Amino acid sequence: MEADFLHWLREQLPEHRQVLLGPGDDAAVVRLAQSSDLVVTSDLLTDGVDFLLEECGPLRVGRKSLAVNLSDLAAMASRPVAIIVSLALPHTTALATARGFFKGLLPLAEEYDVAIAGGDTNTWEKGLVVSITALGETTAAGALTRSGAQVGDQILVTGDFGGSILGKHLDFEPRVREALLLQERYELHAGIDVSDGLSLDLSRLAASSRCGAAIELDRVPVAQAAEQLSNRAGDKLNPLEHALSDGEDFELIIAAPPAAAEQILADQPLQVPVTMIGEVVEQPGLWQRTSMGQLQWLEARGYEHQ
């Protein structure tokens, strides 16, 4: 299957100015922008854990597999350049799965000007495994890490949270353009994308920065999907709890000094709303700010990887 499939795939791939040598040799050669560093991230997704192939089909798996990687590059405020896509395919449906996967992935790759620089496609007797490594480059503003937050920074988020399982987890838009624009125009200290849950990922940003984070719960933008999920028979969380703990929102959390944060909130420079939900505090851990201004311990909840 491999030769035929690769032939088909290469016909789908446009040239990319930064790919000096594309798939077909022992390795690809990619040229980064001058004085850029390489930003590299990788996600491995398996059938039954990260998606259900039978339910959502290979196209949506393809799109999501790229989108989660682009979301990681967005969290670093770096510019996507190319991806390496490797698939372990169930041999009974290998060709159809691979084609569907790339049909889902390629439009998103085109939208974000990302080249497919290589990969490896094998068949085996077990389930679909997707491994994508995404290559980006730093901009003049440098990489936005998790560890730069400072006490007093405002905590900003894009979009809204919760109930992603109802659809957004497959169809979300990675916040690449948003992160690049914010990093270019404003002073940002730290950033992370929300893959495992708003409260959990915020606590990670705080821990990496050796600070704490205090949320004002009434400011958290709760998605309509969180309300819908909460209204379902048997659901035990209220919408805010869904917003704080559901995974796969793929929105950005940004820590910015107060002046920059206020400017961003006033400008609202993105197509998606930016909301202030709290601030970086000295006490390590995750906190809620009560209406009396006190800090109360808040459990960081979300998807813990097994």
Added chain:
Amino acid sequence: MEADFLHWLREQLPEHRQVLLGPGDDAAVVRLAQSSDLVVTSDLLTDGVDFLLEECGPLRVGRKSLAVNLSDLAAMASRPVAIIVSLALPHTTALATARGFFKGLLPLAEEYDVAIAGGDTNTWEKGLVVSITALGETTAAGALTRSGAQVGDQILVTGDFGGSILGKHLDFEPRVREALLLQERYELHAGIDVSDGLSLDLSRLAASSRCGAAIELDRVPVAQAAEQLSNRAGDKLNPLEHALSDGEDFELIIAAPPAAAEQILADQPLQVPVTMIGEVVEQPGLWQRTSMGQLQWLEARGYEHQ
């Protein structure tokens, strides 16, 4: 399992001067040597196809998974810099498998000064899947591709061929130093590493270069392992046939202009012997040169990926 394991793993990883930001953020940041391009390759290995975990154990799987990627970088005559390692682990033995895997991989990474810049580690109910993306950088001599061979070039190989399944396929030394040294000192036109079989990979180099390749069969360096394999009851190939068609020798095939090839053969600058086995010819395809000097069609045989 993931947090504990990552903690353990990070303690094993030395600092690397080119890794500005290592594992633990949304992405890693890697600095290439000035005016180098990025060389990137990826191999996906699955239990039951590329290795038998039960038979060879996680250490040898770890070593091999890195070595095959380094062999691809060697084929491009590029300098290894960092790798991204992703594992889908059978959940019943996840921690032991992951630790064993890295215990096998890390000494080879250290030997070749390769940083572990990131990856993704998940568990699931099925077999072990390994995905490694290797990042290298071009040297001043540029990347050595498959497609630069010219009619009249001599075809050189490192080491010997055949019978790799008896052990070399797990314990081979990727020809990184050899490729860098040859590319630095001599004029080379094209290169490939032998992963699927000498005759098959040579035919690929020739096809990429829009030429043919003519082998003088009596010059092919046949490994002792090929003789051993051939002597086994039931084995149907002679040692030369094993040398031409067995996969996973992970030696280099180089096409070099006659003057450079002669110089390499006279100098023998590598710790492993370099042998001339034929020449690049105009007629597309793979050929053997008979003792009468004529070209006779030769079947390109080896491991065809499913």
